Each structure stands twice: as C-alpha cells, then as structure tokens.
Amino acid sequence: MHFEFSPKVKEMQARIRDFMDRYVVPANREWLRDVEKGVHPPQVVEDLKALAKSEGLWNLFLPALHDDEPGTRLTNIEYAPLAEIMGRIHWASEVFNCSAPDTGNMELLHMFATPEQRDQWLKPLLEGKIRSCFAMTEPDVASSDATNICTTIRPDGNDYVINGRKWFITGAADPRCKIAIVMGNTNPDAEVHRRQSMVLAPMDTPGVEVVRNVSIMNHHSPEGHCEVLFRNVRVPKRNLLSEEGSGFALAQARLGPGRIHHCMRSIGECELAIELMCERALERKTFGMHLHEHGVVGEWIARSRCEVEQARLLVLKTAWLIDTYGVKAAHHEISMIKAVVPEVHTTVVNRAIQCFGAAGLSPDTPLADMWTWGRALHIVDGPDEVHRRSIARQEIKKTRETLGASAAYLTHRSR
Ligand SMILES: Cc1cc2nc3c(=O)[nH]c(=O)nc-3n(C[C@H](O)[C@H](O)[C@H](O)COP(=O)(O)OP(=O)(O)OC[C@H]3O[C@@H](n4cnc5c(N)ncnc54)[C@H](O)[C@@H]3O)c2cc1C
Numbered sequence: 001m002h003f004e005f006s007p008k009v010k011e012m013q014a015r016i017r018d019f020m021d022r023y024v025v026p027a028n029r030e031w032l033r034d035v036e037k038g039v040h041p042p043q044v045v046e047d048l049k050a051l052a053k054s055e056g057l058w059n060l061f062l063p064a065l066h067d068d069e070p071g072t073r074l075t076n077i078e079y080a081p082l083a084e085i086m087g088r089i090h091w092a093s094e095v096f097n098c099s100a101p102d103t104g105n106m107e108l109l110h111m112f113a114t115p116e117q118r119d120q121w122l123k124p125l126l127e128g129k130i131r132s133c134f135a136m137t138e139p140d141v142a143s144s145d146a147t148n149i150c151t152t153i154r155p156d157g158n159d160y161v162i163n164g165r166k167w168f169i170t171g172a173a174d175p176r177c178k179i180a181i182v183m184g185n186t187n188p189d190a191e192v193h194r195r196q197s198m199v200l201a202p203m204d205t206p207g208v209e210v211v212r213n214v215s216i217m218n219h220h221s222p223e224g225h226c227e228v229l230f231r232n233v234r235v236p237k238r239n240l241l242s243e244e245g246s247g248f249a250l251a252q253a254r255l256g257p258g259r260i261h262h263c264m265r266s267i268g269e270c271e272l273a274i275e276l277m278c279e280r281a282l283e284r285k286t287f288g289m290h291l292h293e294h295g296v297v298g299e300w301i302a303r304s305r306c307e308v309e310q311a312r313l314l315v316l317k318t319a320w321l322i323d324t325y326g327v328k329a330a331h332h333e334i335s336m337i338k339a340v341v342p343e344v345h346t347t348v349v350n351r352a353i354q355c356f357g358a359a360g361l362s363p364d365t366p367l368a369d370m371w372t373w374g375r376a377l378h379i380v381d382g383p384d385e386v387h388r389r390s391i392a393r394q395e396i397k398k399t400r401e402t403l404g405a406s407a408a409y410l411t412h413r414s415r
Pocket residue numbers: 101133134135136137138141142143144145167168169170171216225376379380381382383385386389
C-alpha cells in the first residue's frame with residue numbers, strides 16, 4: 001500500500017498549482033466583479049480556458065479519452081489530488097474543462113452515446129465550446145428516490161415527446177448551455193427500475209423554458225440552479241441515450257466518479273478554510289492571547305486537520321477502487337464519501353467562520369460562499385440520509401450472510 005503520489009501526479013500537482021497561482025487566483029476579483037454586474041460567463045474564464053488547453057491542462061477528469069479527443073489521460077486516483085487544488089476557487093475547475101455538471105454528462109456520453117450523438121454533443125463539450133445540464137429532479141415528487149420521477153417521455157412515431165417540470169437544474173441559465181440530458185418515464189407499466197429513460201434535448205427545442213434561476217439560501221449562482229419546464233418538447237428517437245428503460249442504471253453510472261470530483265473539490269475548500277483559520281488565529285488577539293493560544297481554537301484546528309485527512313484518505317481509496325474494480329464495486333465507498341465529506345466540509349468551514357468573528361459572515365472572505373455550497377452538498381447528488389441508508393443496508397446484508405459469527409466474542413459474565 002502506497003501513500004505517496006506518483007512522480008507523474010506530483011508533476012501535475014505542481015503544474016496545476018502554478019497555473020492557479022499565476023492566473024486563476026489573480027483573476028478571482030475580476031470574476032466576482034463581472035458576476036456582480038450580471039456578466040456571465042466572465043470573459044476571463046474563456047481566456048483562461050484557452051490558456052489551460054494550450055498548456056495541456058484539459059479534460060483531466062476523463063480517464064478514457066479517445067485518440068482524437070483533446071486532453072490528458074489520468075486515472076481517478078491521479079485526477080483526485082488535482083481536483084482538490086482546483087476546488088480552492090469554486091469556478092476554477094471550469095478553466096480546465098473539469099466542472100460539474102459537464103464532467104458527469106461527458107462521462108455519460110462517453111460511455112453510452114452513439115457515434116452521431118458523440119459528434120454532435122460530446123465533441124463540443126470536450127472542446128469546451130458548449131455547456132450542458134442534467135435534468136432529473138422535480139419539484140412535485142421526492143426526487144432522492146429516482147423511481148418517483150414523473151416527467152413523461154412519450155414515444156410518438158419517430159419522436160419522443162417530453163412533458164414535465166424539473167428544478168435545481170445546474171447550469172441551465174448559462175447561455176452556453178446547449179443540451180439537457182433529461183430523465184423521464186417512457187413506460188409506466190414496466191418494472192419500477194425500468195420505467196425511466198434518458199433523452200438528449202437541445203435547449204433551443206420549442207417547449208423548453210428556463211422558468212427561473214432558483215437561489216440557494218438566497219444566493220444566486222450565475223450559471224443557475226434552474227426550474228425548467230418541458231412542454232410538448234419533441235425530439236427525434238435517435239436522441240435516446242442507451243436504450244429505453246435504462247435511465248435508472250445510467251443515473252447510477254453517472255454519479256460515481258462525479259461524486260469523487262465533488263468530494264475532492266470540497267476537500268480543497270476545507271484545506272483553504274484551515275489555512276485561513278490558522279492565519280487568523282496567529283494574527284488576532286483577545287484577552288492578551290493570540291486566538292490559537294485559546295484551547296478551544298487549537299482544538300478546532302486540530303480536529304479540522306484530523307477530519308480532513310480522514311476524509312481525503314477515504315476519497316482516495318474510493319478513487320482507487322473505481323480505477324481497479326469499477327464503479328459498481330466502489331458503490332459502498334461512493335456512498336460513504338458522499339455522506340462524510342459534506343459533514344466534514346460544513347464543520348470545518350463553520351469553525352473557520354467562527355474564528356473570523358463577524359468578518360467570517362461578510363463577503364470579504366470566501367467562507368460564507370463556501371459554507372453555503374457545503375450546505376447544499378448535503379442534498380446535491382442525493383441527501384446524506386439516502387447514502388447512509390445504503391451504507392447501513394449493505395452492512396446488514398453482509399451480517400445476514402455471516403449471522404452468528406460474532407457469537408464467539410460474546411462474554412457472558414455472571415453478575
Ligand atoms: C445546489 C443544488 C444543485 C442541484 N443540481 C441538480 C442538477 O443539476 N440536476 C438535478 O436533477 N438535480 C439537482 N439537484 C437536486 C438534488 O439532486 C435533489 O434535491 C436531491 O436528490 C434530493 O431530492 P429532493 O430535493 O426532491 O428531496 P426529497 O426526495 O423530497 O427528500 C427530502 C428529504 O427527505 C429526507 N429523506 C429522503 N429519503 C430519506 C431516507 N431514505 N431516510 C431518511 N431521510 C430521507 C432527506 O433529509 C431529504 O433531504 C441539485 C440540488 C441542489 C441543492
């Protein structure tokens with residue numbers, strides 16, 4: 001078992017860090033200013049994308065690139081520490097064409113698209129020319145149980161007709177978003193896990209309406225987490241992804257590596273929060289002592305370091321499992337990291353906010369935005385409880401298979 005990154009990863013880490021320090025961090029103010037003025041996407045993102053592409057820091061998230069596709073081939077475990085560095089600024093991953101929801105969508109298209117679909121949608125996504133969204137969640141049904149999804153995708157001659165209302169669809173407000181992967185019901189009479197399918201709906205198809213950008217804790221993200229109405233949206237049958245009834249399985253396939261990416265970016269934010277907290281604790285004095293000299297603040301710092309290290313190791317193990325045995329074999333660990341990381345994230349960022357006092361709540365540090373996103377992560381890609389439910393079910397299943405094995409360890413002491 002090795003706990004050291006390979007020379008290749010160390011070199012990539014140094015290159016990404018250098019790129020972040022030289023170009024992305026200095027551009028953060030411009031990005032924030034543009035977004036405040038309602039300019040989206042800020043020009044600086046497109047400029048930096050061109051630069052990152054020219055330096056070969058492109059599509060790092062996708063292990064299985066074809067020869068004609070731009071990008072650098074890395075495994076999940078090689079990519080994870082790079083995602084962590086990108087995660088320190090929440091818009092930075094787009095510069096490397098490694099941002100959600102496009103990464104998950106590109107993975108899905110990479111695995112399941114027909115040659116025609118790849119040419120039309122995957123190619124421009126991999127080139128960073130367009131963006132995409134993934135439309136599953138609905139306001140009218142509990143969407144953490146995907147079997148509830150009730151948007152209809154009705155076969156009609158050579159077409160499908162989509163009707164339904166989605167919301168929290170990330171990226172749908174971005175003017176560059178050209179394609180939605182829509183999950184809906186193609187056959188209400190099929191077995192419950194075979195009712196759903198996914199189709200590709202170009203955003204300019206008549207009947208697709210982005211109704212509003214739903215704010216997250218009163219914070220409007222520029223790319224939008226949108227309510228989107230699909231009213232009699234007609235797409236050709238060739239826009240079906242994989243086969244009818246496979247929507248549930250595709251949704252599972254999509255979320256594996258995507259969760260690793262979210263988790264590693266969040267760990268990058270945690271690292272930044274610890275750095276900010278420690279610097280503040282070294283500089284600020286109350287009651288004759290620096291903050292870090294107050295026992296409780298030292299405790300926050302120490303606990304944060306331990307928790308972040310634990311979370312990172314679990315995420316890296318999960319990345320290794322995916323690389324070695326595939327997404328299905330890593331299912332248990334994927335649930336674990338999705339339940340563990342948001343908890344560590346909000347706890348660590350919360351401590352950093354407390355250490356900054358009122359300033360921690362102000363827009364003068366990134367902490368308030370970080371906490372808001374961390375809070376959302378407890379729900380995005382499935383709420384914590386659903387992942388814990390899956391972990392518990394797996395543990396009980398294992399125990400059922402060996403029921404009684406722990407009996408030998410029981411100690412019957414007489415009172
Ligand atoms: C910022 C953000 C971005 C998002 N982006 C997208 C996107 O791009 N595309 C997309 O399709 N969706 C997106 N979502 C939606 C997200 O995936 C769903 O909100 C999530 O799956 C939960 O569904 P729901 O909101 O319908 O909650 P519900 O299913 O109504 O669940 C509500 C609550 O019930 C509890 N609960 C549910 N099941 C259990 C259980 N088994 N045991 C105990 N408690 C339980 C949980 O606490 C849960 O939070 C996004 C959400 C956010 C916040």
